[in-house]
Amino acid sequence: MGTLVLLRHGESVWNAEGLFTGWVDVDLSATGEEEARRGGKLLHEADLRPDIVHTSVLKRAIRTANLALEAADLHWLPVRRSWRLNERHYGALQGKDKAQTREEYGDEQFMVWRRSYDTPPPPIADNDPYSQVGERRYAELPTELMPRTECLADVVDRMLPYWYDQIVPDLAAGRTVLVAAHGNSLRALVKHLDGIDDATIAGLNIPTGIPLVYELNDDFTPRKTGGEYLDPEAAKDAIEAVKNQGKK
Numbered sequence: 001m002g003t004l005v006l007l008r009h010g011e012s013v014w015n016a017e018g019l020f021t022g023w024v025d026v027d028l029s030a031t032g033e034e035e036a037r038r039g040g041k042l043l044h045e046a047d048l049r050p051d052i053v054h055t056s057v058l059k060r061a062i063r064t065a066n067l068a069l070e071a072a073d074l075h076w077l078p079v080r081r082s083w084r085l086n087e088r089h090y091g092a093l094q095g096k097d098k099a100q101t102r103e104e105y106g107d108e109q110f111m112v113w114r115r116s117y118d119t120p121p122p123p124i125a126d127n128d129p130y131s132q133v134g135e136r137r138y139a140e141l142p143t144e145l146m147p148r149t150e151c152l153a154d155v156v157d158r159m160l161p162y163w164y165d166q167i168v169p170d171l172a173a174g175r176t177v178l179v180a181a182h183g184n185s186l187r188a189l190v191k192h193l194d195g196i197d198d199a200t201i202a203g204l205n206i207p208t209g210i211p212l213v214y215e216l217n218d219d220f221t222p223r224k225t226g227g228e229y230l231d232p233e234a235a236k237d238a239i240e241a242v243k244n245q246g247k248k
């Protein structure tokens with residue numbers, strides 16, 4: 001029931017520089033802005049007209065949604081935002097160079113931190129310049145829910161209440177729903193939708209700026225496992241690029 005469109009934000013400035021980002025509120029690069037517009041054009045060309053938008057509270061996802069909606073001439077759509085759609089909190093790795101981290105700690109540890117399901121990176125200190133503790137945007141987040149690091153399992157746990165309580169009701173009403181979020185919050189959602197096991201999810205990467213469309217059954221399971229990218233060829237190359245981040 002309903003159509004779900006997932007859109008990872010366009011390339012951010014830190015994506016371009018190869019830095020771990022997580023909850024740091026980094027803006028889109030010029031390439032990322034272009035990717036976001038193209039995402040909107042792809043929606044328009046495919047005649048996909050979202051009725052409502054959900055974003056994280058991070059500007060790279062918010063601006064991606066805005067630019068895509070502008071390109072699709074859908075500026076007026078209602079939007080809701082939640083920290084539950086944020087990128088995975090990358091702990092003490094936030095702000096660190098991916099390639100340098102890989103070199104310093106080795107391939108195995110790097111991949112455990114980046115893609116293992118249940119091992120989070122070391123926590124970030126509250127006085128670290130890249131910590132989000134005390135940020136006004138999280139003022140309503142109960143202290144015990146404020147992450148200092150997260151693994152993907154933690155993201156699944158904090159994202160699913162938003163899926164069930166906020167997104168599913170929109171889909172149940174027959175709406176086409178656009179979710180503009182992040183590599184790892186969308187991996188968490190795809191894991192849930194496609195029933196991917198904890199080991200296999202390590203190999204799944206989401207490209208920036210290319211809408212991924214799921215037509216859903218009445219029980220909100222996908223009609224087609226994996227959904228469909230609106231530009232499958234571009235998605236293939238972009239997925240490979242995400243996979244290879246951190247390699248020199």
Ligand SMILES: O=C(O)[C@H](O)COP(=O)(O)O
Binds near residue numbers: 090
């Ligand atoms: O937070 C980040 O650094 C990226 O947006 C996602 O990074 P990853 O693909 O290395 O998990």
